Amino acid sequence: MASWRLMAALLLHLLPLAAMAAQDAFVGVNIGTAVTDMPNPTQVVALLKAQQIRHVRLYDADPAMLTALAGTGIRVTVSVPNQQLLAIGQSNATAANWVARNILTHVPATNITAISVGSEVLTIIPNAAPVLVSALQYIHAALTAARLDSRIKVSTAHSSSIILDSFPPSQAFFNRTWDPVMVPLLRFLQSTGSYLMLNVYPYYDYMQSHDAIPLDYALFRPLPPNKEAVDSNTMLHYTNVFDAVVDAAYFAMSYLNFTNIPIVVTESGWPSKGDSTEPDATLDNANTYNSNLIKHVLNNTGTPKHPGVAVSTFIYELYNEDARTGAVSEKNWGLFDANGRPVYVLHLTGSGSMLANDTTNQTFCVAKDGADRKMLQAALDWACGPGKVDCSAMVQGAPCYEPDTVVAHASYAFDAYYYKMGMAEGTCDFKGVATITTTDPSHGSCVFPGSNGSNGTFINGTSLAPSSNSTSSGSSLSFHTGNSISCVTISVVLLLSAVFL
Known part of the structure; x- marks a missing residue:
């Protein structure tokens, strides 16, 4: 008892x-x-x-x-x-x-x-x-x-x-x-x-x-x-x-x-x-x-x-x-300003119906603040090469050439790849040098893919972007940036682990 x-x-x-x-x-x-x-x-x-x-x-x-x-x-x-x-x-x-x-x-x-x-x-x-x-x-x-x-x-x-x-x-x-x-x-x-x-x-x-x-x-x-x-x-x-x-x-x-x-x-x-x-x-x-x-x-x-x-x-x-x-x-802790405009638009896919501002089609993939420049350059080379991103918008004289920095060019290439891959999980990583943002990085006549509301399409045969536990090598479009000089050359790039791991 x-x-x-x-x-x-x-x-x-x-x-x-x-x-x-x-x-x-x-x-x-x-x-x-x-x-x-x-x-x-x-x-x-x-x-x-x-x-x-x-x-x-x-x-x-x-x-x-x-x-x-x-x-x-x-x-x-x-x-x-x-x-x-x-x-x-x-x-x-x-x-x-x-x-x-x-x-x-x-x-x-x-x-x-x-x-x-x-x-x-x-x-x-x-x-x-x-x-x-x-x-x-x-x-x-x-x-x-x-x-x-x-x-x-x-x-x-x-x-x-x-x-x-x-x-x-x-x-x-x-x-x-x-x-x-x-x-x-x-x-x-x-x-x-x-x-x-x-x-x-x-x-x-x-x-x-x-x-x-x-x-x-x-x-x-x-x-x-x-x-x-x-x-x-x-x-x-x-x-x-x-x-x-x-x-x-x-x-x-x-x-x-x-x-x-x-x-x-x-x-x-x-x-x-x-x-x-x-x-x-x-x-x-x-x-x-x-x-x-x-x-x-x-x-x-x-x-x-x-x-x-x-x-x-x-x-x-x-x-x-x-x-x-x-x-x-x-x-500045609010979700909205006094006029009811969202301060930022939450990314809530798969989280039920609370908060109608779902930003599935309003996010961008950009270079992470403070990322190592060599790693960014290697990621940029990969995106414009094996990643099959159209990087023509970043050549000299094109809308996204300025600012002529590896961060700016990598951000455009990352976002283009992210949208081309349908914003799938893992496609905004690039060995840890990329991050998701809701701040539109477009500037002047340089319009990032996310600004168009594009959902992106998966292209058969396109490699996944390098993640933190993968290595890649192959033919790429090497895209070197700096000192206001940008040259586009076809090269064979080996993404060595010392650079891109």
């Missing part, structure tokens, strides 16, 4: 994670409002519907926004702003009034599914930490009184910086200073069937690592097995920073004996523009990160510690917030 009781207790203990494993993960967006010409709520909702975004997180409980969302079915997470936290955390009546005013007047017409009580309280306003759990309990009590507690979850969003020693994940633990808050908080989340809200920013982890974290690892780009990070305690392999941080949070909770609380990532993204100290805040990197993040979440991969367990995520953020203070990057 005792063994049955133990088994029943264990099953009950694991129910929340089991439920998350049975659910499909979702991707939502945060809606910040520090925008000089902020669209009105009706315009915001129109954009959400056009982009088929079904989950949003607000940083307040703006009544006009909640009214505009009524009848849409969009699932909404509202927030108790940090400046209201102290009052709510010290008064049950204040919490009940907040719920009556901001929740009860909008449900069920508006599909409110969660309340975030404050944001990054422990790191932004630590003086409010002593009342944080009380605030959650009072808000939940008001929902219970209105019989909404099973429909609306209550939690609070944390910065991932409260996790110390985060790699390897199995050694991670929460800052012990916050144990008097974290233990009762996790107990509350467990007892109410809620989830830990966590803000995960691989961009900042990468920036603060001083090159210890490879950019590809932060951007979800594929890594060879020998480059994957391995947790020596569990032997789990990590191919990206995002999963490592999420698992660090799971292990930190288990260190406090909580093993059944799911995680929802309430903020994650990558800035598309930065100042001179932020060279990796670029359109291409933002597109790469968010496109890969969306695919990663929606395929229900889970994490190495909890494979198949949904890690639903809200992208930070819908709009560029030009009115924010601080570094240039702070103003």
Whole structure:
């Protein structure tokens, strides 16, 4: 009998994670409002519907926004702003009034599914930490009184910086200073069937690592097995920073004996523009990160510690917030500008219907920044030779001759090959010196193939572009560039591994 009781207790203990494993993960967006010409709520909702975004997180409980969302079915997470936290955390009546005013007047017409009580309280306003759990309990009590507690979850969003020693994940633990808050908080989340809200920013982890974290690892780009990070305690392999941080949070909770609380990532993204100290805040990197993040979440991969367990995520953020203070990057996390134009167009083939701006036919293959010049030259020779790319546009006097650099000419040849091969996977690699971009590299009268919207065609007998694990040799059109002199000669080029591996 005792063994049955133990088994029943264990099953009950694991129910929340089991439920998350049975659910499909979702991707939502945060809606910040520090925008000089902020669209009105009706315009915001129109954009959400056009982009088929079904989950949003607000940083307040703006009544006009909640009214505009009524009848849409969009699932909404509202927030108790940090400046209201102290009052709510010290008064049950204040919490009940907040719920009556901001929740009860909008449900069920508006599909409110969660309340975030404050944001990054422990790191932004630590003086409010002593009342944080009380605030959650009072808000939940008001929902219970209105019989909404099973429909609306209550939690609070944390910065991932409260996790110390985060790699390897199995050694991670929460800052012990916050144990008097974290233990009762996790107990509350467990007892109410809620989830830990966590803000995960691989961009900042990468920036603060001083090159210890490879950019590809932060951007979800594929890594060879020998480059994957391995947790020596569990032997789990990590191919990206995002999963490592999420698992660090799971292990930190288990260190406090909580093993059944799911995680929802309430903020994650990558800035598309930065100042001179932020060279990796670029359109291409933002597109790469968010496109890969969306695919990663929606395929229900889970994490190495909890494979198949949904890690639903809200992208930070819908709009560029030009009115924010601080570094240039702070103003440039948005997917759209204030007029609803995409800052960049996500590449989401095979990722479901969320976000209508699929850039399958609007991407370009160009030379990677900082690529070795000799490797670029060898790749250019291959493309114009065995790759059978028409490189006539780059001869002297032709539209794409200027600028007369190996980078510019290689970019044109790479893109021409990429489109000729139907943008097939692996056709924009060239031994690692090429990369996909959504920024049109066309200039003047030099129009790159992607600008024409061409889908490309596969030509029987055409070799695949050299990848990181192949070698090629054969007759090619050697295309030498530099010092404003370009000569096209037929030659036999051996792509030696010393040059092109």
